[in-house]
Structures are given as C-alpha cells and as structure tokens.
C-alpha cells in the first residue's frame with residue numbers, strides 16, 4: 001500500500017475540472033487541498049474537508065496547478081545557433097534552411113552527447129513546472145540518425161514524435177521525391193516502433209500538402225498518429241490537412257483563413273500555438289482570441305528548439321499569450337495544461353482531479369494569474385511528478 005500525502009493550505013487550486021470549485025473551465029478551488037496516493041490524485045477539494053493522510057505538506061497560502069503539458073518540442077539536437085539568432089535580430093528573416101546547421105551537428109554527436117543534451121533541457125523544463133513533454137526527431141534525416149534520436153527520446157517520455165519530414169535531407173535537396181520515398185519507406189519502418197506520433201513541417205521550403213498527406217498517411221498505416229507543423233510562415237494546406245486526417249494537433253496556426261479557423265472549430269484537432277517562435281523570429285503573433293471565440297481548442301507550448309524558439313519555459317509562453325495573443329490569464333493557463341493534454345489526446349495529465357497523475361506545480365504566488373502578471377520571474381517553488389516531489 002503506497003503512502004498518502006495531503007498538500008493543504010492552497011490559496012488557489014487550478015484543477016481543470018469544471019465540476020469542482022467555481023465551476024469555471026479551470027475548476028478553481030479556494031483554500032484547497034490535494035491528496036496524493038502513490039502516483040495519482042486521490043482527492044481534491046476544500047482544505048477543511050480533506051481526509052486524513054500519512055503525510056502533510058503546507059503550501060503556505062500559495063497557488064497550485066497541474067504540471068504543464070508541453071506538447072511540442074524538438075530536444076534531440078546538438079550544436080548551437082547563437083550566431084544565427086544574433087544575425088536575425090540584426091535584420092535577416094528566418095528561413096527553414098537554418099535547420100541544416102543543426103542537422104550537421106546532430107549527426108556528428110554521439111548517442112551519449114545527444115542524451116546528455118536532452119536530459120539537460122528536460123531538467124530545465126521540470127524546474128519551470130513542466131511534467132509532461134512531447135519531443136521530436138527531425139535533425140537526423142537519415143534512417144540511422146532519426147531512429148537513434150527516437151530511441152534516446154523514448155527512454156525519457158512516452159510522447160515521442162517521428163519528424164523525418166522536418167526538411168528534405170541536404171544530400172537529397174535536388175530530389176525531394178526520393179526523400180519522401182525514404183521517409184515513407186525504410187526510415188518509417190525503422191522509426192515507427194519507437195514513436196507514438198508522426199509529424200510533417202508543411203511549409204514552403206519544406207513539404208507541400210501532397211507530400212505531407214503521403215507521409216502522414218504512410219505513418220498512420222504503421223500505427224503512428226499525425227500532428228502537423230501547419231501555417232507557421234504562410235497560408236498553406238496544413239491546417240485543412242490536419243483536420244482531414246484527424247491529426248491530434250495543428251501546430252503554429254499563425255496564418256489562418258476563416259475556413260481554417262472554422263475547420264479547427266468543428267474538429268477535435270487542437271490548435272497548438274507556439275509564441276516562443278514568433279518572439280524569437282520577430283514574426284506576427286498567432287491570434288488565439290479568434291480561435292477561442294470560434295470554438296477551437298487551443299494549446300500553448302514552447303516549440304523548444306535551437307533555431308527558432310530556444311526557450312523551455314511554459315510560463316514565458318503564457319505571459320506572451322496574454323500580452324500579445326488576446327488570451328486571458330485563465331485561458332493561457334488552461335491551454336498550457338489541459339490544452340496540452342488535449343493536443344496529446346491524454347486525459348490522465350493536465351488536470352488535478354481523482355484518477356489523474358499527481359503532476360503538480362506549486363507557485364511562489366497566491367494565484368495562477370501571477371504567471372502572466374509577473375513575467376520572467378521564477379515563480380515555480382515546487383514540482384511533483386507522478387506523486388514524487390522533484391523540485
């Protein structure tokens with residue numbers, strides 16, 4: 001029998017269960033407690049009604065929310081692109097070709113170097129409250145390099161995504177059809193056993209709609225479920241394709257037509273917004289308000305990668321979303337927790353009600369609103385993952 005712990009004296013508890021507390025989407029409970037048994041939440045409610053437990057933690061009148069669910073990152077990489085960022089901030093626009101720099105460095109790295117880098121960024125994310133993360137391949141672009149990236153990732157998360165179709169491999173730049181054949185053939189065969197998801201960068205300079213459809217359809221036939229980098233740099237077919245293929249998520253969604261917004265609103269494909277990318281490329285912000293008002297489900301994630309968004313901080317993305325994308329603080333916190341879970345089709349994370357994993361973030365603040373109200377301040381004071389205190 002595993003021991004039980006109550007975290008009590010929580011000034012504001014975000015549960016994301018509308019049947020609790022104030023019955024808002026956040027299911028906000030004031031003067032709350034959470035009971036953890038083993039790796040799960042056993043009870044949530046008002047402190048005065050909490051059942052007896054073996055152990056007791058005093059939250060000290062601070063806020064608790066579900067651990068962040070970062071549903072979009074690219075952490076299997078080596079090398080450094082400081083100079084590219086510096087040049088871009090001096091006036092040059094971002095192009096997808098910058099990925100090649102990381103591909104060369106990643107191919108040259110040993111397995112141990114790749115895993116050490118991944119572990120470092122995961123620890124960094126955990127300290128900032130992230131308890132569930134998805135991560136992708138996409139800097140190997142050969143069968144051997146893609147499959148080893150996925151094997152390394154699978155040692156650290158269940159949410160592993162095969163992104164062989166990040167860009168056309170440099171050695172096949174003159175023959176993209178041959179690269180699509182590789183991605184849908186030998187590379188897919190080698191990668192599918194190590195991944196849950198398949199992703200495509202559907203964009204000018206990467207893969208067009210027909211190529212993306214062929215790649216995702218081949219992945220589905222091998223048991224992988226699609227998600228798509230869609231409509232980041234320009235209007236394109238990505239969002240419509242995501243909805244057509246029942247992708248779990250269309251990611252970026254910066255350039256949307258009314259038809260794109262409507263398609264997302266009438267599907268279960270989540271619109272995952274990645275404001276770190278717009279911040280780091282000085283690009284136009286995605287319009288979260290427009291998506292939410294239309295009825296689409298919105299997730300917020302970091303897109304952590306060494307080129308276009310080198311942040312592992314979900315709190316930073318929440319602050320950007322509130323300041324520049326029309327989200328309320330409540331909506332941004334929901335999107336970074338329950339929204340991320342929806343983008344991964346998970347119901348065991350992103351909420352704090354009985355049965356969910358005991359993944360919790362304690363803030364050094366009386367309210368979750370402080371994540372946007374106090375941007376850039378390291379507010380995360382405690383993190384529990386699977387019932388174990390990690391921070």
Ligand SMILES: [Zn+2]
Pocket residue numbers: 072073074229303
């Ligand atoms: Zn990405």
